[in-house]
Amino acid sequence: MGDLYNNDASPESPVNTLYSHRRFSQGCYSGETGFVFYVLTLTIACIGLPLTLVAIFAVYSLIRNDHVAPIYVINLLITDVIQLCCLIVLVAVIDWKTCDIFLYILQIGMMISICFMVVISMERYLMMAWPLWYRFRRNIKTSVVVCVVVWMLPLLYLPIFFFADIYTTEITIACFLLIPFPLLLFFLGGTLKALSAARGVPADEKRRVVATLVLVLFIYTLLFLPRIIFSLAKKLRKHQGFELATIIPVYFSPLADLVLYVFMKKGICDKLLVFLCCYKMERDDVSKSDEHEDSMHTSSFTQAEREKVEKKDGGV
Secondary structure, rough: OOOOOOOOOOOOOOOOOOOOOOOEEEEOOEEHHHHHHOOOOOOOHHHHHHHHHHHHHHHHHEEEEOOOOOHHHHHHHHHHHHHHHHHHHHHHOHHHHHHHHHHHHHHHHHHHHHHHHHHHHHHHHHHOOHHHHHHHOHHHHHHHHHHHHHHHHHHHHHHHHHHOHHHHHHHHHHHHHHHHHHHHHHHHHHHHHHHOOOOOHHHHHHHHHHHHHHHHHHHHHHHHHHHHHHHHOOHHHOOOOHHHHHHHHOOHHHHHHHHHHHHHHHHHHHHHHHHHHHHHHHHHHHHHHHHHHHHHHHHHHHHHHHHHHHHHHHHH
């Protein structure tokens, strides 16, 4: 997935060269659908950047010596800030070389973001499946080392970028980004199995952990997996509609991480469940009330008919 937003790059437009008719040209976007991508990028950047900064400050206050999970969440949100800043540059500049540079920075930020999603899922899995080991191993130092390793992973991308062609680069990165899929499935399955046997874990903690893992897998599957499949399936490159359908979801990844942050907050899952349960109970009460009124109406109607028949029989 080394060429995230375009194929067959040309000097005129490194981002949307698959649109040959240049009816719109603004920033790094041009072509028939360039205006749509321009508005989409600008909207996501303007909404996502302030919200992400607020979320970073909110998560920072949760960091404690015995609570390392927010560190990974903060790093995930920092990658989102990098991506959002790159999106702002893509709609602001008109120099194609600058567009290329920030496009690759955007791809690197996306790669690191997916890696931190895997780390968050792994941390949740270890917390439930190996609680004793996790209790003695978790600390700020270990989490910092993990974060440094994740941030250094894009260095493996540089030799491919300088020495490989565009197609090889895209295939290589797509294979790299496909690795998290089985890992996320394993972490979710292992956590569910561990939770089924756990007795001392509070119910709200179980719901929050499961919600986090399910949401991470959902974000990856919905936003990134289609683009990865497109990069690996060469025959599908001829279908422009499918290409657009795989490009657009990637734009929403910074906003999706904000949803992940909300679900990881304590009490959010419970409030949602309470809301859903209350809504269901209200619907059940309304349904029962309607059934009761119908039965009362039917009963009164039957009683009236019975009295009418009795009067008729008495008259005869």
